[in-house]
Amino acid sequence: MTTARDLFIITMDREPDRPVGQGDLSLALAGAEVIDLLAGEVLVLDGDRIVPTKPPATEDRLLGEAASELVGEAPYERVEDWLWRRGRDLSAAYQSDLEQAGQLTRQRRGRLPFGPDRMELVDSPARSRAMHRWAADEPVLVALAAVVGIRAEQEETDDTPAVDDEAVTTVLVAVHDAVMELEAVRQRRAIENSAFANIWRGA
Known part of the structure; x- marks a missing residue:
């Protein structure tokens, strides 16, 4: 598993009733991929520029795909x-x-046969691993989750891991800057859109 997958699982587990913005999550997932590729020494940063250094040694399909897309x-x-x-569209x-x-499994809401589906996590080793990292206040995972609006308990005590x-x-x-820009x-x-609607109402 990767940080990006762990982050996705955390967003599903911690905020079941308030979906995280898909654009925000996609940006955070892309950042998580860079961090994992840094850890694997697949790339280094020269200032704020991504410099590939070697092919990835990973069995994770999406992380390998990310590495292949590096300039x-x-x-x-x-x-x-x-x-x-x-x-x-990375979150999708x-x-x-x-x-x-x-x-992940789809669970239908309501009694209507064509009601909206909701994605739910399955108990799995992947979920256990993600939750273990979260419970351990793993700094990178906590920081990425915070960017998309999920707060760890220790943040309320100003004891956020550095x-x-x-x-x-x-x-x-x-x-963080990209999410703020979005x-x-x-x-x-x-x-x-509000101004446009007001124009029509006033016409």
């Missing part, structure tokens, strides 16, 4: 640009992959 020539790609490019890709692996790796911190900052876009569109 391999100078001036290389900035972390922020990677998040937006790789993050497009992880959901589909986990569903195919039998780690991330002491400069490259990982660079990625986390980029994820929220700003949402707010701007909401204002524009």
Whole structure:
């Protein structure tokens, strides 16, 4: 399992009644992939640019796919640009992959035969591993979850675990900034749509 998969599982487990924004989660998942590839020494950061160093040694399909999409020539790609490019619909890709692996199941809401389905986690070693990392206050997982609005209990006591790796911190900052930018876009569109609706009502 990877940090991205663990993050997806945490979002499903911790906030069952308030879905995390899919765009926010996709950006965070893309950041989690970079962090795992950093840990595997598949890449290094030169400032905020991603520099591939060697092929990945991973059996995880999506992480291998991420590694294959790295820009391999100078001036290389900035972390922020990677998040937006790789993050497009990434949460849907992880959901589909986990569903195919039998780690997610669809549960129908209500009594109507064509009612909306809801995805639910299956008890599995993958879920246990993710929850173990969460219970251990693993700094990177806690930080990524916080970006998408999931707060760990220790954050309420100002005892949030620190991330002491400069490259990982660079990625986390980029994820935070990208999520904030996405929220700003949402707010701007909401204002524009509201103004447009007011024009029609006043016509």
